[in-house]
Amino acid sequence: MKDSINPLSPLDTRAIPCTINGNDVSLHVPPAKRLLHVLRDDLAMTGTKRSCDIGRCGACMVMVDGAAVNSCLTMAYQCSGKSITTIEGVSAGGMDPIQRAFLEEGGFQCGYCTPGMIISVKALLDHNADPSPLEIEEALSGNICRCTGYGGIKRAVQRAIEWRKEGYESGND
Secondary structure, eight states, X not given: OOOSSOOSOTTOOEXXXXXXXXXXXXXXXXXXXXXXXXXXIISOOTTSOOOOSSSSSOTXXXXXXXXXXXXXXXXXXXXXXXXXXXXXXXXXXXXXXXXXXXHHTTOOSSOSSHHHHHHHHHHHHHHOSSOOHHHHHHHTTTOOOSSSOSHHHHHHHHHHHXXXXXXXXXXXX
């Protein structure tokens, strides 16, 4: 018999319709399962990294309806009817200018934080094509890099802004 206060057991699943990287899907997962675990464990999208599990490091960033969110803090049910973009989706049409800028400007060292950084920068630039240094710093405030010292990351963001202004398109070399 199910508890009258909580009628769902943790093992019950529900269909959660959403769009992931442009593909309409229906996830059949427990509603309280974290988006991070759905992406990595159920869908094998391992570009989204698991690290702190408490929303402090930003390694697990994805975009939900265009906003950067920590997938370790987002429950599956919260994504019903939403559009999710992972790092895999950012490069679906070829290398994004942001990814290219990170490569060329040394915006990574070990690379573990890089997917989350790129997602945060993409969410920022998709909403603000010419952010101020303070807006860039704020957009990246939820991302921690323990290797680079942020110089290369800041240069990469500036380069991505320049390329977008010049009309650089995904996939161009």
